Amino acid sequence: MMEKAEFDYLLKIRDLKMHFPVKAGIVMDRVIGWVKALDGIDLTIKPRQVLGMVGESGSGKTTLSKALLLLEKPTCGEILYEGKDIHSLTGPDLKAYRRTIQAVFQDPFASLSPRLRVREIISEPLEVSGTLSRKELETKALEALRTVGLDTGLIKVYPHELSGGQRQRVAIARAISTDSRIIILDEPTSALDVSIRLQIIHLLMDLQQKLELSYLLIGHDLAMVAYMSTDIAVMYLGKIVELGETKELLQNTAHPYTQALIAASLPDHPRLK
Amino acid sequence: MRGEFWNELKDIWRRVPKIAVIILLLLIVTALSADFLALHDPEIGDPRQRLLPPAWEETGKWSYPLGTDTMGRDVLSRLIYGSRVSLIVAFAAVIIAGCIGTFLGLLAGFFGGWVDQVIMRFTDAWLSIPTVMFGVLMAVILGPGVWNIVIILGGTFWSRYARVVRGETLSMKTRDFVQLAKIAGCGKARIIWKHILPNVFSSVITLSSLQIGIVIVVEASLTFLGVGVPPPKPAWGLMLSEGRGGLLAGYWWLVIFPGVAIAMLVTSFNVIGDWLRRYLDPFYRNIE
Numbered sequence: 192m193m194e195k196a197e198f199d200y201l202l203k204i205r206d207l208k209m210h211f212p213v214k215a216g217i218v219m220d221r222v223i224g225w226v227k228a229l230d231g232i233d234l235t236i237k238p239r240q241v242l243g244m245v246g247e248s249g250s251g252k253t254t255l256s257k258a259l260l261l262l263e264k265p266t267c268g269e270i271l272y273e274g275k276d277i278h279s280l281t282g283p284d285l286k287a288y289r290r291t292i293q294a295v296f297q298d299p300f301a302s303l304s305p306r307l308r309v310r311e312i313i314s315e316p317l318e319v320s321g322t323l324s325r326k327e328l329e330t331k332a333l334e335a336l337r338t339v340g341l342d343t344g345l346i347k348v349y350p351h352e353l354s355g356g357q358r359q360r361v362a363i364a365r366a367i368s369t370d371s372r373i374i375i376l377d378e379p380t381s382a383l384d385v386s387i388r389l390q391i392i393h394l395l396m397d398l399q400q401k402l403e404l405s406y407l408l409i410g411h412d413l414a415m416v417a418y419m420s421t422d423i424a425v426m427y428l429g430k431i432v433e434l435g436e437t438k439e440l441l442q443n444t445a446h447p448y449t450q451a452l453i454a455a456s457l458p459d460h461p462r463l464k
Numbered sequence: 465m466r467g468e469f470w471n472e473l474k475d476i477w478r479r480v481p482k483i484a485v486i487i488l489l490l491l492i493v494t495a496l497s498a499d500f501l502a503l504h505d506p507e508i509g510d511p512r513q514r515l516l517p518p519a520w521e522e523t524g525k526w527s528y529p530l531g532t533d534t535m536g537r538d539v540l541s542r543l544i545y546g547s548r549v550s551l552i553v554a555f556a557a558v559i560i561a562g563c564i565g566t567f568l569g570l571l572a573g574f575f576g577g578w579v580d581q582v583i584m585r586f587t588d589a590w591l592s593i594p595t596v597m598f599g600v601l602m603a604v605i606l607g608p609g610v611w612n613i614v615i616i617l618g619g620t621f622w623s624r625y626a627r628v629v630r631g632e633t634l635s636m637k638t639r640d641f642v643q644l645a646k647i648a649g650c651g652k653a654r655i656i657w658k659h660i661l662p663n664v665f666s667s668v669i670t671l672s673s674l675q676i677g678i679v680i681v682v683e684a685s686l687t688f689l690g691v692g693v694p695p696p697k698p699a700w701g702l703m704l705s706e707g708r709g710g711l712l713a714g715y716w717w718l719v720i721f722p723g724v725a726i727a728m729l730v731t732s733f734n735v736i737g738d739w740l741r742r743y744l745d746p747f748y749r750n751i752e
Contacts, residue, residue, distance in 0.1 A: 260647045289649040302640040306662035316648035365644075 198273055200235045201291075201373050201405050202259065207232040207268035209254050209429075228254040229265070230429035236373060241399060241406045243420030243437065245413055245452060250426040252409045256375045259407070260294055286320040293366035297378040299358035303350035309336070310346045313365045320369065335364040338402075339394060356387035360394065367398060373405040380415065392419060413456040417441060425449045479743065484735035487728055495548040502541035503527065506698040509536030515710075518717050531717040533706060539717060543725055545698040550729060553614055553683045553693075558676045560618025565625020566668055570656055572626065573633025584630065590623040596685055603691035613692050617679050628671055632664040666741050673737015677730035684726055700726050 209229035214220040229251045236242055244252050257263040259270060261277065269276040272288055280288050293316065296302040303312055313335050314328040323331065333343050339360040350358055359379065366374050379395065380388040396419060399406060410416040416423065423440050425433040425448065432446045444450045494501060504510075509532065516532040517523055530539040572583040599616050606612040636642060637660070645655050684701030686692035693699035695706070700722040707718025 262643065262646060286649060289647070292647075294644065294647050296640045296644065298640060302644055304641040304645070304659050304663075307658070315645065315650070319651070319654065320649045365648075 200237050201240075201272070202234075202236040202277075203271040204232050204234040204236075204255075204259075205269050205271065207234075207255070207258060207270065208266045209251075209258060209263065210266045227429045229258070232268070232429075232431055234424065234431060234434070236405055236407060238372070238405055239399070239403050240422060241408060241420045243408045243410065243416035243423040244426060245410060245416050245423065246426030248411075251429040252426055253377065254429075255426075256294070256377060256407065256409060259375060260292060261289075289320045290316065290369040291372050292375065293369060293371040293373075294375040294377065295359070295362050295366050295379050298382045299355055299362055300350075300382075302362050303358055305350055308347050308349060309353075309361055312350070312361060313346075313368050316365060316369045331368055332364075335368040336361075338367060338398070339364045355383055356390065359383060359391055363391075363394065363398070367402060367404075370402075371404070373407065375407045375409070377409045378411065379408075381410070381412065388415075395419065413452055425452065476743075479739075481735045481739050484732040484739075487732045488736060491547050491729060491732075492551065494544055495551050498544045498548055502538070502544045503529075504538035504541045506537065506542045506545040507696045509533070509538075511536050515715055517715075530721050531715075533703075533718055534710065534715075539703075539721055542698040542703055543700070543721060546700045546703060546722065547725070547729075549610060549693055549697065549699040550680055550683065550726070553610060553617065554676050554680045554729075554733075556614040557617035557621065557679050557683075558672050560614065561621035561675065561679075562625055562668055562672055563622075564618070565622035565627075566629045566661075566664070568622070569626040569629025569631075570633055570660065570664070573630040574637060574652070574656055574660065576634075580630070583626065587623045587626045590620075591627070593620075595620050595682055596689075599682065599686045600689060600691050603686060608691065608694035610693055610697075613683055613686065616686075617682060620682075621675055621679060624675065625668060625671060628667055629664050632667050633660055636660045636663050670737060670741040673734055673740065676733045676737070680726060680730055680733075 207229055208227070208231055210225045210227050212222040213224040213226060215223045232251075232255060234242075244255070246252050254263065258265050259277075264278055270278065272280075272291070275284065277288055307315075310329060310332050313332040317323055317331055318328055329346075332346060336343050336346060341357060341360050341364070345353070345357070345361075350361070353361065363379075376395065380391050383391060392415065395406070398404060406419070408416055408420055417437055420437050422435065423433075423437050424431050425440075425446065427446075427448045433440060433444065433449050440449070441453065444453060513525070513528060513532050514534060514536045516525055516528050518531045519526045519529045521531075528538050528540070530543070532538055533542070568583050568587070572580040572587075598620055602616045602619075603612065606616065642655060642659050645659050650658075683692060684699075684704060687699050687701030688705040690705065693702055695702055703722040704719055704726075707715065707722070710716075710718045
């Protein structure tokens with residue numbers, strides 16, 4: 192509803208490059224080479240799209256998410272949000288962008304600040320990027336807790352009193368509390384117990400439908416990514432080597448790396464292979 | 465509301481190391497009410513009652529329970545007043561040292577780069593100065609006095625805090641929750657104050673528990689060397705120093721009582737500090 196009509200994308204990434212210098216030398220550091228973590232990424236994230244992103248470790252998935260979350264400044268290229276490069280946003284525009292994009296990380300035991308209560312954890316993004324009163328923040332936090340299916344009584348406990356699944360739900364509540372429109376999910380289930388993985392996956396899929404969210408889903412597990420995503424991008428050595436709708440991509444793989452990735456994933460049923 | 469507070473207090477009491485807390489509380493009460501507890505003036509002695517042994521010895525008197533020193537001053541009264549000096553110096557010095565060191569450590573760890581280099585090289589240089597020698601030098605410059613000792617000790621002991629806090633900050637900085645705070649748009653001050661400081665605080669407390677013992681000992685040492693608390697003020701280190709000549713002559717009470725007092729205070733602080741560390745860490749709170 193807040194979307195401005197003239198933009199049919201949420202984020203548009205154009206020729207994004209991120210090069211890190213490799214330094215050597217005992218006294219004086221010399222640059223002896225460059226690691227090309229991202230080497231020319233072009234990508235568009237549309238409203239309500241679940242974009243799965245697969246690739247081996249070091250292929251640049253996380254670096255890309257860091258650039259989107261303003262944690263790293265790209266070497267060159269741009270990321271457009273409502274027509275403006277996100278790395279040049281200031282003031283109210285920057286705050287609005289921060290509310291728009293949120294993230295959920297892999298390890299729910301590391302992603303919640305241990306000395307803050309659940310209420311503070313959930314309402315922090317709103318607190319620092321908005322102008323709400325304490326009372327309104329609390330209302331928002333309660334609402335977010337209910338949305339992710341947690342008991343509202345948990346609002347005043349510390350993270351260490353929660354289970355892994357509950358913690359991940361709190362992390363998700365934090366991510367949706369700002370009425371965000373795109374959430375970066377960095378392997379959101381891989382640190383969880385197998386028995387609650389599916390619950391979290393379904394919660395994320397429900398929320399995506401209900402709140403009309405876009406996800407950038409980063410994962411190693413091709414089966415999980417394929418299950419959740421509308422589209423899949425395959426990254427390899429800092430480049431997107433294949434991009435397409437999930438079904439199509441899995442059936443007609445063009446790039447040998449994608450084929451290898453599919454061959455390596457487990458079949459749906461042990462006897463199918 | 466009042467009942468709730470009372471219950472919480474009872475709950476805490478059930479978990480604390482009781483002996484250490486009782487000793488420390490007793491010492492604090494003693495220090496606060498020294499004016500009522502002491503039987504004699506701690507600074508002016510009675511020349512006719514010199515070197516009396518403790519009361520249970522043959523020649524002892526019950527009006528001087530722990531005996532008297534070479535100037536006829538009551539050892540117990542001096543001990544009681546001396547607890548004031550030790551506690552004030554220890555707490556004040558550790559608080560000053562902790563604040564300076566934590567502040568610098570947070571800055572160095574969080575900002576890194578040249579800020580880190582400058583602060584940590586300065587800290588290393590500071591650490592390399594021998595504490596007692598520096599204390600003697602400063603005491604000579606500033607002159608004797610309780611508050612000068614506090615300033616000297618506070619200004620000496622911050623470097624260890626800076627090191628520990630810097631290390632903890634470095635490790636906290638890379639944690640996911642700090643990254644998520646950045647993503648949420650938290651400013652640097654807020655990240656340091658809300659996400660890093662509370663998590664390094666238990667280390668500061670633990671270090672303080674060890675430091676406070678050392679501070680008491682160093683204060684006693686400086687006083688022993690004659691550059692700390694000036695005589696005739698009652699300080700435990702001073703009592704040790706004045707009594708050391710008598711030890712070989714058989715006046716053991718001049719040294720044993722202040723020595724035991726220092727040992728008890730230091731041990732209590734260490735035990736309580738260790739408990740406090742676990743209590744302040746919410747992770748441990750439900751395990752105990």
